[in-house]
Amino acid sequence: MRDSVTVTFTVTDACAQMQTCNAIFTVASPPALSITCPALGNTGSCQTQAAVNTAFTTWLSTVSASGGCGTISYSNNNTGAPPACGGNVTVTFTATDACSQTQTCSAIFTVASPPALIINCPASGNTASCQTQAAVNSAYADWLSTATASGGCGSLSSQ
Numbered sequence: 001m002r003d004s005v006t007v008t009f010t011v012t013d014a015c016a017q018m019q020t021c022n023a024i025f026t027v028a029s030p031p032a033l034s035i036t037c038p039a040l041g042n043t044g045s046c047q048t049q050a051a052v053n054t055a056f057t058t059w060l061s062t063v064s065a066s067g068g069c070g071t072i073s074y075s076n077n078n079t080g081a082p083p084a085c086g087g088n089v090t091v092t093f094t095a096t097d098a099c100s101q102t103q104t105c106s107a108i109f110t111v112a113s114p115p116a117l118i119i120n121c122p123a124s125g126n127t128a129s130c131q132t133q134a135a136v137n138s139a140y141a142d143w144l145s146t147a148t149a150s151g152g153c154g155s156l157s158s159q
Helices: 049-060 133-144
Strands: 003-012 018-027 033-036 041-043 064-067 073-076 087-096 102-111 118-120 148-150
Touching: 033 087, 033 102, 041 049, 049 102
Parallel strands: 041 102
Antiparallel strands: 003 018, 033 064, 073 087, 087 102, 118 148
């Protein structure tokens, strides 16, 4: 993108002698602008959304560029971090220099999926008849406690 101008110089003396010449003045092209996208970003599952947002914001700031002319400004099409329970977003980054050169690149940030939630129901239960209500309640509570769950994120609750 080299810009130049050709100037014609003319000189005339008192005896009406005239000479002309041409010269070109050129402004060199700026160095090419090059953008470097963040490496693929990822963070673990089972975090708070605030922790995911912080990791995502830090990742966004790792875009860089080199070359170009003057100050380089950055922008991106970020619409927010992926959900804390897993997912990903693709972000397109743009670098623009003072000479209006623009370069873009895209990168992906991923939140890992949580471990699968697994429930183990108790076997069907029973108790003998003709017991006291307290004994039936105790047998029922013991049976309820044999249900288990694992995986997922955070505290598990049962109904």
